[in-house]
Amino acid sequence: MKNLKIKLVAVLVFVGMFARADEGMWFLMFIERLNQRDMQKMGLQLTAEEIYSINNHSLKDAIVQFNGGCTAEIISKEGLILTNHHCGYDAIAELSTPKQDYLTDGFWAKTKADELKPKSLFIRFFVRMDDVSKRILGKVNDSMTEEEREKAINAEIALIQKENNDGGKYTVSVRSFFQGNEFYYFVYQDFKDVRLVGTPPKSIGKFGGDTDNWEWPRHTGDFSMFRVYGDANGNPADYSTANIPLKPKRHLSVNMNGVKEGDFAMILGYPGRTNRWLPAGGIEQNVKFAYPAWVEASKLNMDVMKKYMDKNDDTRLDYESKYAGIANYWKNRQGMIDALTKAKTAELKSKNEAKFNAWANKPANVAKYGKVVETLNNYYAKTSEKARHDNYLMQILRGSSFAAISRTLGAQLDGYAKANEEAKAGLKADLLTSVDEFYTEISMDVEKDLLSSQFNLYARKAGYVLCPTIEQIGSKSNNDFRKFINATFEMSLFSSADKLKAFIEYPKDGMITNDPLFQLSSELLAHYNSKSEELTKLQADYSKSFRLLVAGLREAKMSTIQYPDANSTLRLTYGKVSALPANPKNDAKVNYYTTLDGTIKKYKAKDEEFDLPQRLMDLHKAKDYGQYVDKAGHLPVNFLTDNDITGGNSGSPVLNGKGELIGLAFDGNIEAMAGDVIFDKNLQKTINVDIRYVLFIIDKFAGAKHIVDEMTIVK
Numbered sequence: 249m250k251n252l253k254i255k256l257v258a259v260l261v262f263v264g265m266f267a268r269a270d271e272g273m274w275f276l277m278f279i280e281r282l283n284q285r286d287m288q289k290m291g292l293q294l295t296a297e298e299i300y301s302i303n304n305h306s307l308k309d310a311i312v313q314f315n316g317g318c319t320a321e322i323i324s325k326e327g328l329i330l331t332n333h334h335c336g337y338d339a340i341a342e343l344s345t346p347k348q349d350y351l352t353d354g355f356w357a358k359t360k361a362d363e364l365k366p367k368s369l370f371i372r373f374f375v376r377m378d379d380v381s382k383r384i385l386g387k388v389n390d391s392m393t394e395e396e397r398e399k400a401i402n403a404e405i406a407l408i409q410k411e412n413n414d415g416g417k418y419t420v421s422v423r424s425f426f427q428g429n430e431f432y433y434f435v436y437q438d439f440k441d442v443r444l445v446g447t448p449p450k451s452i453g454k455f456g457g458d459t460d461n462w463e464w465p466r467h468t469g470d471f472s473m474f475r476v477y478g479d480a481n482g483n484p485a486d487y488s489t490a491n492i493p494l495k496p497k498r499h500l501s502v503n504m505n506g507v508k509e510g511d512f513a514m515i516l517g518y519p520g521r522t523n524r525w526l527p528a529g530g531i532e533q534n535v536k537f538a539y540p541a542w543v544e545a546s547k548l549n550m551d552v553m554k555k556y557m558d559k560n561d562d563t564r565l566d567y568e569s570k571y572a573g574i575a576n577y578w579k580n581r582q583g584m585i586d587a588l589t590k591a592k593t594a595e596l597k598s599k600n601e602a603k604f605n606a607w608a609n610k611p612a613n614v615a616k617y618g619k620v621v622e623t624l625n626n627y628y629a630k631t632s633e634k635a636r637h638d639n640y641l642m643q644i645l646r647g648s649s650f651a652a653i654s655r656t657l658g659a660q661l662d663g664y665a666k667a668n669e670e671a672k673a674g675l676k677a678d679l680l681t682s683v684d685e686f687y688t689e690i691s692m693d694v695e696k697d698l699l700s701s702q703f704n705l706y707a708r709k710a711g712y713v714l715c716p717t718i719e720q721i722g723s724k725s726n727n728d729f730r731k732f733i734n735a736t737f738e739m740s741l742f743s744s745a746d747k748l749k750a751f752i753e754y755p756k757d758g759m760i761t762n763d764p765l766f767q768l769s770s771e772l773l774a775h776y777n778s779k780s781e782e783l784t785k786l787q788a789d790y791s792k793s794f795r796l797l798v799a800g801l802r803e804a805k806m807s808t809i810q811y812p813d814a815n816s817t818l819r820l821t822y823g824k825v826s827a828l829p830a831n832p833k834n835d836a837k838v839n840y841y842t843t844l845d846g847t848i849k850k851y852k853a854k855d856e857e858f859d860l861p862q863r864l865m866d867l868h869k870a871k872d873y874g875q876y877v878d879k880a881g882h883l884p885v886n887f888l889t890d891n892d893i894t895g896g897n898s899g900s901p902v903l904n905g906k907g908e909l910i911g912l913a914f915d916g917n918i919e920a921m922a923g924d925v926i927f928d929k930n931l932q933k934t935i936n937v938d939i940r941y942v943l944f945i946i947d948k949f950a951g952a953k954h955i956v957d958e959m960t961i962v963k
Contacts, residue, residue: 270823270890271927272811273519275432276300276308277377279820287822291512291905298907299516299820302376307907308818309498311516311900312476313372313436315339319517319900320371320474323502323909324958327494328445329371329474330942331899332914333453334572336472339366340447341569346561351568354449356952363443363475365487367685371442371476374818375418375435380408384422384431394788401431408433425812427525427798428791434817439484441477441491446952448472448945449861455847457857458575462583462918465834466886466935467847470914471942473955500901501960502939503908506878509840511825513889515913515934517900519814522924525798525807527621528597529628531925535588537636539581545643545705546578552647552701556694563691574646580895583921593926600806604797607804617800623793627786634783637712641776644706648698649690653742654769657686661748662760672755679752687745696733703729715775717768740765816896826890828917828933836882841938843882844868864949875963876944884938887911891934894924902936908962911936 274283280296299307314320318335322328333340337351343364344350357363387400401424409420412435422433447453452469460466477491478484485491507513523530553571557564588594601621608617645651660682664675707714707722707729714722721732737743741751742765751759760766779787801807827840835846848868852858867873873883889902893913902911913936916923920932947953 270821270826270929270932271892273522273814273819273821273892274811275377276516276818276820277379283820283822287512287514290822290824292514292822293905294907305497307498307516307903308374310496310500311374311818313374313518313816313818314899315369315371317520317896318898319896319913321899321901321909322476322496322499324499324960325495326958327476327478327496328499328955328958329442329476330901330909330912331472331474332912333447333450333470333472334576334914335899336444336447336474337572338569339369339444339474340472341565342366343444344565346565349561349565350444350447351450351565354447354452354950355444356446356946356950356955357444358952358954360475360493363445365441365443369442369474370438370440371474372419373437373439375437377432377434377817379430380422380433381430383408394791405431421817423815423817425815426802428795429799429802430812432817437484439476439478439494441485441487442474443477445473445475446946446950446955448950451859451861452864452945452949454572455858455860456850458579459857461576461579462915462921464828464888464917464933464935465831465836465839465842465846466915467842467844467850468886468914468937469941469945470937471912471945473946499960500903500907500909501962502943503904503906503910503962504875504940504943505963506884506940507825507841507887507904507910507938509825509827509838512822512905513825513891513910514820514822514903514905514907515889515891515893515897515900516818516820516903517893517897517913518816519819519894520816520896522814522894524809524813524925524927525794525801526597526925527624527628527794527797528594528601529625531588531594531597533628533632533635535585535594537632538639539585541636541639541709542581542643543578543585544709545640545647545702546574546581548701548705549574549643549647549698550578552697553694556691556697560691563694566689566691567694580921583918584924587918587920587922588925591922591926591928593922596926601797604801604804604806607806608800613800617796620793620796620800623789624797627790627793630786631783633712637710637714638776640706640710641715641772644699644702645772645776647702648695649686650695650699650742650765651769651772654766655773657682658742658760658763658766658769661751661755662766664752665755665757665760676752680749683745683748683752692737692743696730696737700729700733703727703733715772717771736764736768742766814894814896821892823890823892826888826933828888828919828931837880839888841887842885843878844873844885844941845882847885861949867948872948873944874948876940876948878940883941883944885941887936887938888917888933889936890929890932892923892927892932893934897934902934909939911939912942 279299284296310322312320314331314335318331320329320331323330340350343366384401384404387404388397405422408422412420419436419438420433424431448469455468476494478494479491482495553567557567605621608620660679664679703718704727707718707727741747741763825840827838831839836842850858851860878884897913900913901909902913904910913934915935917933920928923932943956947956
């Protein structure tokens with residue numbers, strides 16, 4: 249009974265003043281107490297136990313994290329997985345060649361034997377979670393430094409992980425929430441044998457490209473399909489032809505009845521990161537310093553890659569996925585700048601923090617909270633120039649495969665050189681494979697151009713304290729780094745796979761660490777991670793003050809946010825199918841859905857973003873939509889809901905009140921790009937692929953009805 253009371257108090261603190269139904273990324277274990285009644289009023293027909301249970305199969309057993317960065321769902325009794333096309337993009341590109349270009353042409357396995365295995369792809373099932381806040385916070389006290397606090401917390405986390413991993417069967421992650429004021433552990437089971445089942449051509453899966461990205465109306469068939477395999481007993485196993493399709497604990501039924509405005513919509517997924525508790529100073533720093541640097545440098549990466557991708561199909565396939573990822577965040581960060589500026593978010597937060605500061609300096613609160621706002625503002629004032637610098641440097645590290653070579657392939661080779669002969673024999677074959685894989689997926693011309701171009705931008709714009717080599721070479725060459733980069737590559741073992749293979753045959757300790765490219769990479773990484781004593785202290789003071797700010801805002805009930813920021817843990821968000829104001833660009837009668845008619849209207853022959861397969865246009869001309877046609881006569885493509893999602897929710901299932909699949913979340917709208925920092929109930933929408941369009945593409949367009957037949961269809 250005592251434990252029950254403690255947990256109830258924790259829940260009451262957690263819920264506080266209840267937030268709007270459409271706002272919030274909620275823990276599944278609290279659904280019954282926090283959200284169930286509100287959800288039922290909106291149309292939920294499931295119990296909390298049917299959504300999340302640790303003793304019985306429940307809805308959460310059908311939701312998986314996809315390759316660490318997206319969400320996916322199990323949609324058949326034989327382990328069939330549905331996620332976004334852009335989530336499967338890496339795997340599809342890896343499996344493609346100029347002769348068998350699955351990205352461009354699509355792919356559909358006729359049998360399970362035809363399914364394709366990418367080198368590295370995994371899914372993660374969520375098993376259970378629990379609150380360990382009291383246990384962990386019991387190991388710390390206010391007299392500790394931040395370093396001592398972190399050490400004590402990490403020691404207790406290690407114990408919790410060991411206690412719950414069942415001898416290595418499970419992966420256990422202990423995460424902090426509310427800026428270190430609460431802690432929960434999550435138990436997962438990972439499966440590594442995941443194979444490609446089907447993907448539409450890029451002209452459907454990525455229709456609209458960068459132009460339509462984050463925009464509405466959308467007409468994108470953003471989905472791909474995989475299958476998870478296990479051993480004969482249903483356990484995780486490395487890839488083997490002896491493995492069999494996994495028999496999941498739960499799979500989602502697919503509802504083909506369509507959606508209408510006001511329908512209940514629930515999304516389960518793994519949102520990556522939000523910053524809704526971020527102080528005003530942090531928002532201003534991002535808008536004025538960090539994000540502009542990110543936007544400029546990432547656009548340069550895109551321009552360099554595109555120059556070579558347009559000339560050569562091999563290069564296009566090698567860089568397509570990296571380019572898409574950079575382009576996505578490039579537009580996101582520019583959208584954040586615009587939206588946060590327009591909404592005056594920093595100003596609004598600053599006013600609330602002024603109220604908090606007045607409360608914090610009352611006699612009863614001043615000892616604990618009195619210096620919080622002052623300390624936070626001091627940190628941002630002293631780190632804004634560094635934030636700009638770090639974002640320019642970060643895009644060098646993200647753009648070029650060689651910029652971080654010292655911690656990737658270089659680290660492997662150095663370890664190999666230092667190993668004894670027996671260890672070398674065991675490492676050699678895998679290392680040779682790693683070298684082959686690295687050099688078959690890059691272009692040396694692209695990599696040299698990326699480094700020389702980014703060094704030029706960094707030297708001119710980054711400010712703060714520049715990386716010494718870049719500053720020195722730039723001052724001698726008027727920031728023209730081409731000769732320097734060419735010479736560095738010419739002298740380096742990393743200039744070719746053959747040189748590295750020769751090193752592997754006759755390794756010598758010190759050759760890698762003294763290599764000019766390895767040393768350049770090491771310097772870039774060291775400079776990015778360097779901290780002065782002043783910065784270390786500033787960060788420690790900031791960390792403590794941010795934690796106290798969140799604790800104080802909750803204690804004083806000065807924040808409307810009643811849920812923790814997203815951090816790639818499973819969450820539930822609920823709301824409804826919801827329209828934006830009428831838009832002449834949308835052919836639909838009400839601006840919450842789009843149709844194939846609108847897709848065809850956007851068609852531009854041979855255009856990289858708006859070309860379409862002839863087969864799709866023929867089906868449209870004949871109105872051959874089969875059973876997937878809406879009762880109003882159109883073929884639905886995308887629809888809007890007001891769910892609260894962010895990156896990581898890509899591929900999340902959109903579910904009706906019965907927990908049946910009605911769509912697939914894949915994007916947000918540009919008008920509410922500030923959503924990671926502040927939720928706008930009037931503008932923020934989730935853009936989803938209508939499940940009927942998914943089924944239509946599989947069945948009528950691709951002729952892969954056997955895949956549809958595998959699903960549990962509700963009509």
